[in-house]
Amino acid sequence: xxxxxxxxxxPGERVDAGLKVTGQARYAADVALPDLAHAAYLGxxxxxxxxxxxxxxxxxxxxxxxxxxxxxxxxxxxxxxNGDGTALAPDPRPPLADARVHYHGxxxxxxxxxxxxxxxxxxxxxxxxxxxxxxxxxxxxxxxxRLEDNPRRGDCAAALRAAPVALDVLYSTPVQHPCxxxxxxxxxxxxxxxxxVHDSTQWVLxxxxxxxxxxxxxxxxxxxxxxxxxxxxGSKVCTAAHTLLAAVAARRLGRPVKSVLRRExxxxxxxxxxxxxxxxxxxxxxxxxxxxxxHHTRSHCAVNSGFPDRDPFHEPxxxxxxxxxxxxxxxxxxxxxxxxxxKPGWMRAPGEATGLWALEGAMDELACRLGVDPLELRLRxxxxxxxxxxxxxxxxxxxxxxxxxxxxxxxxxxxPRPRSMREGDAFVGWGLATATHPGNSDDASVRVRLDxxxxxxYASVATAGVDLGTGLYTALAVxxxxxxxxxxxxxxxxxxxxxxxxxxxxxxxxxxxSLAPAARAACLQLRRRLLGFRxxxxxxxxxxxxxxxxxxxxxEAVGAAEPRGVPGQYAYQSFGAQFVEVRVVPELGQVRxxxxxxxxxxxxxxxxxxxxxxxIGGILFGLGQALLERLVHDPARGxxxxxxxxxxxxxxxxxxxxxxxxWLDTPDPAFNALGCRGAGEIGITGVAxxxxxxxxxxxxxxxxxxxxxxxxxxxxLAGERED
Amino acid sequence: MVLLSVNGARHELDLDPRTSLLxxxxxxxxxxxxxxxxxxxxxxxxxxxxxxxxVLSCLALAVAQQGHEVTTIExxxxxxxxxxxxxxxxxxxxxxxxxxxxxxxxSAVAMLVEVDDRRRLTDAGIRERMSxxxxxxxxxxxxxxxxxxxxx
Ligand code: FES
Ligand code: FES
Numbered sequence: 001x002x003x004x005x006x007x008x009x010x011p012g013e014r015v016d017a018g019l020k021v022t023g024q025a026r027y028a029a030d031v032a033l034p035d036l037a038h039a040a041y042l043g044x045x046x047x048x049x050x051x052x053x054x055x056x057x058x059x060x061x062x063x064x065x066x067x068x069x070x071x072x073x074x075x076x077x078x079x080x081x082n083g084d085g086t087a088l089a090p091d092p093r094p095p096l097a098d099a100r101v102h103y104h105g106x107x108x109x110x111x112x113x114x115x116x117x118x119x120x121x122x123x124x125x126x127x128x129x130x131x132x133x134x135x136x137x138x139x140x141x142x143x144x145x146r147l148e149d150n151p152r153r154g155d156c157a158a159a160l161r162a163a164p165v166a167l168d169v170l171y172s173t174p175v176q177h178p179c180x181x182x183x184x185x186x187x188x189x190x191x192x193x194x195x196x197v198h199d200s201t202q203w204v205l206x207x208x209x210x211x212x213x214x215x216x217x218x219x220x221x222x223x224x225x226x227x228x229x230x231x232x233x234g235s236k237v238c239t240a241a242h243t244l245l246a247a248v249a250a251r252r253l254g255r256p257v258k259s260v261l262r263r264e265x266x267x268x269x270x271x272x273x274x275x276x277x278x279x280x281x282x283x284x285x286x287x288x289x290x291x292x293x294x295h296h297t298r299s300h301c302a303v304n305s306g307f308p309d310r311d312p313f314h315e316p317x318x319x320x321x322x323x324x325x326x327x328x329x330x331x332x333x334x335x336x337x338x339x340x341x342x343k344p345g346w347m348r349a350p351g352e353a354t355g356l357w358a359l360e361g362a363m364d365e366l367a368c369r370l371g372v373d374p375l376e377l378r379l380r381x382x383x384x385x386x387x388x389x390x391x392x393x394x395x396x397x398x399x400x401x402x403x404x405x406x407x408x409x410x411x412x413x414x415x416p417r418p419r420s421m422r423e424g425d426a427f428v429g430w431g432l433a434t435a436t437h438p439g440n441s442d443d444a445s446v447r448v449r450l451d452x453x454x455x456x457x458y459a460s461v462a463t464a465g466v467d468l469g470t471g472l473y474t475a476l477a478v479x480x481x482x483x484x485x486x487x488x489x490x491x492x493x494x495x496x497x498x499x500x501x502x503x504x505x506x507x508x509x510x511x512x513x514s515l516a517p518a519a520r521a522a523c524l525q526l527r528r529r530l531l532g533f534r535x536x537x538x539x540x541x542x543x544x545x546x547x548x549x550x551x552x553x554x555x556e557a558v559g560a561a562e563p564r565g566v567p568g569q570y571a572y573q574s575f576g577a578q579f580v581e582v583r584v585v586p587e588l589g590q591v592r593x594x595x596x597x598x599x600x601x602x603x604x605x606x607x608x609x610x611x612x613x614x615x616i617g618g619i620l621f622g623l624g625q626a627l628l629e630r631l632v633h634d635p636a637r638g639x640x641x642x643x644x645x646x647x648x649x650x651x652x653x654x655x656x657x658x659x660x661x662x663w664l665d666t667p668d669p670a671f672n673a674l675g676c677r678g679a680g681e682i683g684i685t686g687v688a689x690x691x692x693x694x695x696x697x698x699x700x701x702x703x704x705x706x707x708x709x710x711x712x713x714x715x716x717l718a719g720e721r722e723d
Numbered sequence: 724m725v726l727l728s729v730n731g732a733r734h735e736l737d738l739d740p741r742t743s744l745l746x747x748x749x750x751x752x753x754x755x756x757x758x759x760x761x762x763x764x765x766x767x768x769x770x771x772x773x774x775x776x777x778v779l780s781c782l783a784l785a786v787a788q789q790g791h792e793v794t795t796i797e798x799x800x801x802x803x804x805x806x807x808x809x810x811x812x813x814x815x816x817x818x819x820x821x822x823x824x825x826x827x828x829x830s831a832v833a834m835l836v837e838v839d840d841r842r843r844l845t846d847a848g849i850r851e852r853m854s855x856x857x858x859x860x861x862x863x864x865x866x867x868x869x870x871x872x873x874x875x
Binding site: 013018116179610621644 | 739741742746749750753754755756757758759760761762763765766768795796797799800805809812813814816818819820821822823824825828847849850851853854855856857858859860861862863864865866867
């Protein structure tokens with residue numbers, strides 16, 4: 001490891017990598033406590049209806065069983081916060097609330113036993129009698145409810161009618177799942193009347209607020225620890241049902257309880273990305289400039305979403321279609337379709353990954369229709385301000401992303417005719433799409449403490465924010481090392497504990513952008529305090545020496561993310577251009593992505609190594625979205641089919657193409673003191689559309705429904721041969 | 724009583740015959756570096772070595788390991804000195820959340836032993852041989868780079 005202080009934006013190893021490669025990083029399920037009991041769950045065998053009777057006699061006889069909870073004996077819980085911004089429950093009703101069943105796999109019983117084997121065995125022996133009711137799990141086969149929020153500008157209908165060129169297309173996405181590799185896990189224990197929970201969560205303060213309310217405790221009587229979380233991608237924002245039950249059981253038993261979801265329970269009971277059907281209508285001039293854009297989305301929600309009192313969770317597809325391209329007339333309509341499925345939730349770039357799939361697909365179709373190069377079409381519709389709010393972007397470099405990406409990819413050599421490029425048996429296709437994600441940040445605070453030992457000064461950095469694999473440990477260490485001019489190994493970072501200074505949920509690519517400036521602000525406070533102890537303003541004294549001279553022990557400061565500039569003056573947005581090459585062997589119908597080039601503007605990069613890794617990870621999420629991932633439910637019974645990692649296929653080593661990611665060095669100083677915007681989600685946003693465009697270029701086949709499977713392409717290719 | 728030999732240490736355990744090697748390591752021996760991602764042999768997070776070969780410990784019964792030498796991620800380094808594969812994973816940033824990492828490393832180390840001529844191992848060959856180890860964070864290109872660094 002380089003010992004010199006590392007520059008912001010430079011490359012470098014992760015500060016927590018050593019713990020991770022030796023198996024020493026402690027995730028929630030790794031927490032060992034004396035007297036630990038183990039939980040297992042029985043999920044409902046029906047997707048809709050009621051539980052008539054539960055027979056636990058056989059389960060109770062299993063040796064080691066300590067407790068069986070059902071809706072009959074779960075006991076009361078306080079009102080859970082929902083919709084007030086302090087915490088989120090996945091489901092408006094707490095678990096084991098009553099006899100109603102509204103999705104397959106919904107917990108109907110919890111067993112706690114001395115060992116995991118005993119708990120699992122006993123859960124399997126519980127007999128449940130159901131009264132099933134008809135279930136609906138197909139978004140195309142159920143009634144929709146129109147939501148009221150219809151963003152619009154101009155007169156879309158009239159402009160569509162009058163447009164010289166019109167396009168009207170339907171793009172679909174299936175139910176997909178964040179499916180982090182770490183299954184959701186909780187260890188709950190009570191210390192006296194205080195609750196301590198080790199949880200895999202994106203939001204320790206959300207967990208704390210929810211559990212405090214559930215048990216009628218003051219916030220400071222609940223402590224949540226999440227120093228390491230094994231990925232999340234949106235799925236660990238809500239406080240999961242099993243986390244709440246683990247705390248209930250631990251209190252009942254007076255023992256710590258460990259609860260780890262099985263993979264099929266992750267897929268069935270943790271909110272997925274909603275299925276969408278998106279109708280895009282484009283009206284354009286003959287040169288390709290848009291005059292009208294209408295975006296009508298249907299997305300699924302849960303029958304028990306709590307609507308209309310609560311947000312049913314609608315996949316926010318129109319957030320991106322309304323702002324991306326200059327277009328005077330716009331309208332978005334959103335319908336939700338209640339289904340007997342787990343309530344959907346966030347999955348990496350919610351809204352952008354789905355909305356851009358539809359919009360960028362339609363833009364490629366428009367380019368083909370007009371005979372305009374798809375890149376040129378984007379340039380003709382480019383805007384330097386948010387097309388919907390009219391606010392100028394504080395920093396906007398999309399044209400440069402297109403330009404650099406095209407050059408790195410070799411886009412100019414593209415023959416626009418479908419099936420014009422071949423290599424051996426394979427058709428080769430090139431496609432591109434725009435990537436974008438809003439610059440988000442939230443109130444956040446970081447404590448930095450400066451102390452000294454025999455080797456001089458060192459800093460301890462602490463915040464409740466959680467590192468999900470994003471590199472937050474490293475980013476904060478780099479920022480503090482830089483601001484205090486300390487070697488990196490003299491900075492220690494502590495994260496993911498609700499007792500540390502408050503930080504927001506890790507979500508919306510917000511955390512580095514919120515916490516890095518806060519950490520820097522704390523360092524600047526410390527500098528100001530210590531610099532007063534210099535003998536004269538030019539003296540170059542080490543911090544350790546100034547601390548000694550001041551006769552101080554450790555000094556500390558809490559920095560906050562400060563709002564910059566005039567509120568509401570600017571829009572903050574990250575952009576990118578993504579270029580994809582695919583190969584399709586017509587006899588196999590299999591799409592192989594062979595090359596991806598992505599050039600991004602994410603503002604100031606804090607840690608180049610982790611940022612590159614994250615952008616690549618986003619691109620691979622997009623590859624999964626485009627080619628592999630689909631959670632299917634049996635339409636008759638609502639059972640998730642193949643709810644495991646063989647059925648829900650995510651990208652593996654062998655799927656990985658050659659990926660070239662880079663970024664512009666373009667800090668956004670109006671956004672925050674470091675000018676950084678976050679890079680967790682933008683990587684996924686344009687990938688699916690770029691892949692589908694490349695598939696069209698390769699084969700002439702336009703796929704508007706994900707994932708693009710071999711069966712689908714083979715069917716189309718076979719159909720052609722018959723024609 | 725089952726005698727398990729793990730990372731050079733011998734443990735006498737009274738085990739439920741249903742207990743997987745993975746659960747025995749994690750729940751009984753406190754070796755939580757080996758991870759459970761699926762419990763079905765589908766993700767590779769639980770990869771350990773049994774007599775030097777890679778094995779999915781969620782699919783192996785603990786009682787069947789008597790007489791065999793089990794190595795986990797905790798036993799890979801020589802004291803403070805990281806194994807070259809661990810070192811390469813750090814240097815190549817071959818991880819994000821780190822949950823798949825112990826499995827990837829154990830799998831990679833054993834994979835290189837499986838092939839007769841490491842120098843003829845292509846990138847595509849490595850990817851194919853490592854495809855049983857899923858990484859949802861998508862650190863794959865860096866994992867490949869780390870393995871290449873150790874390969875010769
Ligand atoms: S836990 Fe063993 S392969 Fe997934
Ligand atoms: S690093 Fe997160 S799953 Fe591989």
